[in-house]
Amino acid sequence: LLRQNAGKRKAQIAAIRRSSGDLVLNVDSDTVIDADVITKLASKMSDPEIGASMGQLTASHRNDTWLTRLIDMEYWLACNEERAAQARFGAVMCCCGPCAMYRRSALVLLLDQYEAQFFRGKPSDFGEDRHLTILMLKAGFRTEYVP
Numbered sequence: 001l002l003r004q005n006a007g008k009r010k011a012q013i014a015a016i017r018r019s020s021g022d023l024v025l026n027v028d029s030d031t032v033i034d035a036d037v038i039t040k041l042a043s044k045m046s047d048p049e050i051g052a053s054m055g056q057l058t059a060s061h062r063n064d065t066w067l068t069r070l071i072d073m074e075y076w077l078a079c080n081e082e083r084a085a086q087a088r089f090g091a092v093m094c095c096c097g098p099c100a101m102y103r104r105s106a107l108v109l110l111l112d113q114y115e116a117q118f119f120r121g122k123p124s125d126f127g128e129d130r131h132l133t134i135l136m137l138k139a140g141f142r143t144e145y146v147p
Helices: 008-018 037-044 066-087 104-115 128-138
Strands: 023-026 050-055 100-103 142-146
Touching: 008 023, 008 104, 008 128, 023 037, 023 104, 037 050, 037 100, 037 142, 050 128, 066 142, 100 104, 100 128, 104 128, 128 142
Parallel strands: 050 142
Antiparallel strands: 023 100, 050 100
């Protein structure tokens, strides 16, 4: 899509502009998804008021070391406590990049704002997931968590 590495945001924007389906799945390069994740997320997205949904995150090799156990614990708390509570109000504050699905029609409406995020006068190159989720919420879409 891009001739050189221009960062996650530019790659996402290029992919969204070239996409044609109703839903766009975003996964990080190191993400392995379960066989039923796409079906679960797409099912949640059948409600046209939902602009984005995110799936359950778990750490790979979570029982191998103390660090992977801590990472998995953080994911579990973030998803099953924080995101689950936010989802009760249709307002998940960050649909995480490792596994998030977006409504393409909503993304197209928000691309200019997404691309034009600045921090201290410079183009932002961090916080893409949270920024895109907040844009969805500001535009009136719900954001959800799918365990």
